[in-house]
Amino acid sequence: LIKDIYRNMEKYLDKEIEVSGWVRTVRASKKFGFIELNDGTFFKNLQIVFEEDLDNFKEISKLPVSTAIKVKGILVESPSNKQPCEVKATNITIEAESDSDYPLQKKRHTFEFLRTIAHLRPRSNTFSAVFRIRSLAAYAIHKFFQERGFVYVHTPIITSSDCEGAGEMFRVSTLDLGKLPLDKDRKIDFSKDFFGKEANLTVSGQLNVEAYALAFRKVYTFGPTFRAENSNTPRHASEFWMIEPEIAFADLKDNMELAEDMLKYVISYVLENAPEEMEFFNRFIDKGLLDRLNNVVESDFETITYTEAIDILKKAKKDFEYPVEWGNDLQTEHERYITEEVLKKPVFVTDYPKDIKAFYMRLNDDDKTVSAMDLLVPGVGEIIGGSQREERYDVLERRMDEMGLDKEEYWWYLELRKYGGVKHSGYGLGFERAIMYLTGMKNIRDVIPYPRTPKSVEF
Numbered sequence: 001l002i003k004d005i006y007r008n009m010e011k012y013l014d015k016e017i018e019v020s021g022w023v024r025t026v027r028a029s030k031k032f033g034f035i036e037l038n039d040g041t042f043f044k045n046l047q048i049v050f051e052e053d054l055d056n057f058k059e060i061s062k063l064p065v066s067t068a069i070k071v072k073g074i075l076v077e078s079p080s081n082k083q084p085c086e087v088k089a090t091n092i093t094i095e096a097e098s099d100s101d102y103p104l105q106k107k108r109h110t111f112e113f114l115r116t117i118a119h120l121r122p123r124s125n126t127f128s129a130v131f132r133i134r135s136l137a138a139y140a141i142h143k144f145f146q147e148r149g150f151v152y153v154h155t156p157i158i159t160s161s162d163c164e165g166a167g168e169m170f171r172v173s174t175l176d177l178g179k180l181p182l183d184k185d186r187k188i189d190f191s192k193d194f195f196g197k198e199a200n201l202t203v204s205g206q207l208n209v210e211a212y213a214l215a216f217r218k219v220y221t222f223g224p225t226f227r228a229e230n231s232n233t234p235r236h237a238s239e240f241w242m243i244e245p246e247i248a249f250a251d252l253k254d255n256m257e258l259a260e261d262m263l264k265y266v267i268s269y270v271l272e273n274a275p276e277e278m279e280f281f282n283r284f285i286d287k288g289l290l291d292r293l294n295n296v297v298e299s300d301f302e303t304i305t306y307t308e309a310i311d312i313l314k315k316a317k318k319d320f321e322y323p324v325e326w327g328n329d330l331q332t333e334h335e336r337y338i339t340e341e342v343l344k345k346p347v348f349v350t351d352y353p354k355d356i357k358a359f360y361m362r363l364n365d366d367d368k369t370v371s372a373m374d375l376l377v378p379g380v381g382e383i384i385g386g387s388q389r390e391e392r393y394d395v396l397e398r399r400m401d402e403m404g405l406d407k408e409e410y411w412w413y414l415e416l417r418k419y420g421g422v423k424h425s426g427y428g429l430g431f432e433r434a435i436m437y438l439t440g441m442k443n444i445r446d447v448i449p450y451p452r453t454p455k456s457v458e459f
């Protein structure tokens with residue numbers, strides 16, 4: 001395995017080895033040639049040197065890119081400083097020859113083009129690096145929470161409630177769209193549907209996981225979530241993964257501390273365990289990425305209130321597209337201005353107006369704001385959204401009425417407030433946004449293997 005060869009070179013040097021993999025490039029002259037071989041185990045390729053004494057020298061010299069081969073040879077130190085070692089081939093066999101119209105030839109391709117070949121793009125350097133980081137970051141997140149005694153809860157994908165109350169849900173139904181059954185008010189009669197009532201893909205596991213926090217104290221979910229937001233932006237996807245911890249006996253401050261510790265842990269873990277990939281991003285995708293991430297790990301995040309954020313934006317000598325007004329939600333341009341141009345580090349914005357946040361957030365004493373926090377980071381904007389939860393039965397009921405929610409649908413959620421419903425808090429980290437932040441990639445479509453966005457569900 002190429003990873004092991006690079007990591008434990010001494011073990012293999014001057015010995016005969018056998019490797020198999022896919023040809024990334026071939027260069028050959030009349031007497032010798034070089035193959036860059038990738039076996040899938042490592043971000044880096046292994047250089048294979050072959051000479052005219054191979055009986056199939058001519059054939060190997062013209063191997064189409066992406067052909068799968070098996071190589072026997074001796075691992076030697078490389079005379080060039082481009083790679084530490086290379087294989088002097090004694091035998092090369094072709095396992096699966098590639099057609100010559102393979103679309104991923106050596107030249108640079110745009111990310112837009114690579115999205116049209118999502119089934120092949122993990123073979124390119126950039127996407128090989130992105131999806132290795134994605135896997136490692138997922139592992140780091142589980143490791144972080146498990147080491148701290150959090151219980152991993154699998155919340156349902158199909159649900160009947162709308163956690164965010166924003167109505168941005170994909171319906172799950174077996175009804176024939178051509179002949180929908182109607183009730184007496186000529187509305188769709190969901191009692192005739194598969195689940196006997198309206199069902200949707202979840203927008204968040206939070207409501208379900210809150211119940212588990214009140215049983216296990218510290219819990220988290222990590223799963224796919226779905227949003228039918230019709231926003232075609234570089235940071236919105238219709239299907240994305242979310243990490244949602246929830247902790248009992250915890251207020252907003254505890255919540256922010258957890259978020260900060262988690263993010264620093266994941267950054268450190270990835271820097272330590274994928275140095276080659278991170279170096280690649282730093283060189284080719286986002287110059288300064290490594291310095292920035294190292295600084296983040298070493299310094300404290302900033303905290304400001306929403307009201308302070310509005311003040312900063314009002315004083316900004318900058319024309320924003322969306323108006324800055326107390327009561328309006330912060331738009332990406334506002335978030336990025338604050339975190340990139342003013343504070344230049346991750347910043348928690350707290351205590352948003354209640355009218356622009358979800359019903360479950362704890363109402364502050366001013367009766368105007370809620371105990372919410374969003375974490376904004378340079379390059380991405382909002383990466384985390386969270387809050388202390390409204391644990392007071394009567395206040396929660398009132399908020400649900402004000403927001404026009406059907407309390408009967410949320411009966412079990414309300415009931416949690418009756419039976420030891422202590423203060424509790426949690427947040428959601430958008431996993432793709434975290435990967436954008438870790439890699440410097442600028443489009444969410446390029447950090448999820450098969451992106452789903454409006455008008456796009458290929459592959």
Ligand code: 4AD
Pocket residue numbers: 163164203204205206227229235236237238240242244245382383384385386387426427428429430431432433444
């Ligand atoms: O701020 P949001 O909507 O919060 C919730 O869903 C809460 N129920 C979380 C909780 O408290 N347990 O979403 C959380 C995060 C956002 O900060 C963002 O990073 C990501 O999820 N997110 C999206 N990522 C990609 N595409 C979308 N359409 C996203 N919508 C939200």
Ligand code: MG
Pocket residue numbers: 374382384385
């Ligand atoms: Mg949010």
